[in-house]
Amino acid sequence: MSVQVDNIRKTFGGYTALDGVSLQVKSGQLTALLGPSGSGKTTLLRIIAGLEYADEGSGRIQFHGEDVTDVAAGKRKVGFMFQQYALFRHMSVFENIAFGLRVRPRSARPAKSEIADRVHALLKLVQLETLADRYPHQLSGGQRQRIALARALAVEPKVLLLDEPFGALDAKVRKELRRWLRQFHDEINLTTIFVTHDQEEALEIADEVVIMNQAKIEQIGRPQDVYDHPASPFVYEFLGNVNVLRATALAAAGSPATPAALQSNGRVYVRPHDIEVIPHETGLPGITAILRYIHAAGPQARLTLEQVDTRETVEAEISRAELNRLNLKINDLVLLRLRQSHSFAEDYAI
């Protein structure tokens, strides 16, 4: 089922959480709402779920063309998973999952045996068949997350909404579950929107990424598109490490990679791994810099360099093999060349 959000505004007292946000989510897709904390992404998710009302007189929410703006949360057919999971602590895993079915009016309520079958099928789906009688406090973080997912799915939602689904987990479990969620989504093929502040997470598993900042949407697109063609300095900076160089410095050094830069605001954005480091003796065009520090722990070596002209710092990332080949020492002079860089027409405050 597709989800359409039109011009939604939300203010809390004097604080604007959403400033006229519009968004279209295609049926069956896994969409990430990505942004720093306070960007409004969780508020947007809660408004889609019906847990928060948008401001009086602001836009509409539609599910598959049907206006649900005034429909209560329980009637929207959404599955919502909370950041801390909000499992009912006094109910067993079985009772948690069965809750949504048991609270239905008698006429719509499945028979007891049917409820049991459904719960067990869901437990099987999330691969936790053996835990039916446990209580939430007896589960690990990853197990709780999957039970919360099973509970949300029990009511057969048309849209699945996940608030920071991996936020409460430690780094290792997080990576495992991330992949599991992607596979799981492919299996059940349900329109899913999840909120995250982790760009790696969003880029890795989402079909489409919605990048939010300061109550507005900055960019919507497929992961590779937003990464390769960021719409603003904010998106560029948010999606990875970045160096900001002065276009004039590049031009003075006769760097070949500055065509668009000079006509913009005079700033050029470069990712550390797009900087090529070559020996100073080659005499090729490039920015002259002094090597100040080498961080060699990890698969890539990170170099901290100081531009000779501007005394500004630049970070470069090169492979360990490349580092060995160059045979660099601290305070060596080197030349920097840019493989790829970005510049933006407007000067955004970042």
Place this chain on the structure above:
Amino acid sequence: MALTASSTIATKRPAPRPVGPRVIRNPVWVRVVFMTVALLFVACFLVLPLAAVFTEALRKGIGPFFQAFTDPDMLSALRLTLLTAAIAVPANLVFGVAAAWCIAKFSFRGKSLLITLIDLPFAVSPVISGLIYVLVFGLQGWLGPYLGSGDHPWFGEWFNQQDIRIIFAVPGIVLATTFVTFPFVARELIPLMQAQGNDEEYAALTLGASGWQTFWRVTVPNIKWGLFYGVILCNARAMGEFGAVSVVSGHIRGETNTMPLHIEILYNEYNFVAAFAVSSLLALLALVTLMLKSLVEWRAQKGLAESS
């Protein structure tokens, strides 16, 4: 929030951290002095009075002790005490849940003022708690002329016929008791529900539960121990209240005497054994209350340890 010590289970810590054998600690003689002073203080002010109640009650043996409970006036006092608690406690329970629901689950202006107002009865002397009801309902008071005095041409006549009396009668006792026990349940539940947050209720709503289903199946099970805790404290105070009830009661033997008032009468008649016998019953109630209270705190701490 003020005027009771912070003995709510919501503010109880998850058990003091284990105090292992530390190098930095007070010298032994200091510890001995502290322990001695503390325990002597507890003995003089807590253990001794408690022991005195039971010893004095049994001073003349088992026979006179039990005889005190066969007195019809005593039985009527017991009935009135139970009746008063049976009305005041549920009334304050319903109020406490309603107040905690709107204060903990919603944000609105004037909330902290409301919390302060709920605490107000704890700041008022019991004697004044009784006095204000005399002012409202007594013969000299606002509604007095309408209630039974016959001064008013229409209402007085009607109330006279219905024989409705509030002050120096059972309704006054119930009202005064309700006033002095007013904050107990609310102040227990408010911090507890605030600490638990709204996520579980929201989850229930997204799963299709109605408001009442959410309340009964999700909220109530989560606050049941806090509820129980508030109710036992409220009940102990309701059954033991003396000052406020004394002002509004009228002290009619066998009619408007609660147990604490009956104790006073017996004591003033130098019927010490009977006075202490009745007291021992109330002291027993206090001990049971303390036991249940410790039990609930222990459970709450266990719950905290489990959920963390």
Place this chain on the structure above:
Amino acid sequence: MSSPRASRSVLPGFGLSLGFTLIYLSLIVLIPLSAAFIKTAGMSWADFVAAVTSPRVLASYRLSFGVSLIAAMVNGFFGLILAWVLVRYTFPGRRVVDALVDLPFALPTAVAGIALTAIYSKNGWAGQWLEPLWARGIHQLSVLVPAVDWENWLGGKLAFDRPGIFLALTFVGLPFVVRTLQPVLADLEPELEEAAATLGANRWQTMTRVILPELMPALITGFALAFARALGEYGSVVFIAGNMPQHSEITPLLIITKLEQYDYRGATAIAVVMLVASFVLLLLINLLQKWSRRYYRI
């Protein structure tokens, strides 16, 4: 904008619960309490001043405030030690003692009153030993400093005199200091003491300069709570006080006496003075707690 609701919530029941809360609060608490003020407003200023400043009334204020203050201070001192012992030391029966601290909350005041009388009166368990000691002490004070009427000031006996009031008020205020200090003490990091020790402070310096200042807000709050409770206490005091006008008659008792003489205006006027005093205390305690919360949350 005038409605109290600040933001719409999807949780149901706000109007119902707030409406019920406000109606019940008004009926049980606010309207009856306002009766005292409205009744007093009907008095002329001169009548009011005369009612609340007659010699007998002034004597009762002095007694109630004075003895409540002393009882609260004694509770502050012993409560601090008791809380320290309960939090820091482990000993058999600690849980029982901890539970017993709440006894004054749970035990009806009338029962406490007659029990304390049974213990501390002339023929009582402890009174038979302590009362002669007390009398001898008062006598010696009178010999040493004859300028002061010690027997009148401190009371010649334990029960049925001023010391009895002190005992009863100490009993009812006992839990407050202990219960406000306990959580603060439990949260006090042992590292703080260890840091002081590594900086060269001895135990006494650590206690007085590091620990005591940390506990101060809670200690003052507990003291104020105990004081407020003692000020209004009636049930436990009347049995042990002796109730002599202008000597051992506390203000709440005076209110009852006036009521029994059908002097409703006099009783209400004194009640209003006491209510104002309690509300000021309540305000101070709220401010104290706000202050101490900020103090702890650095």
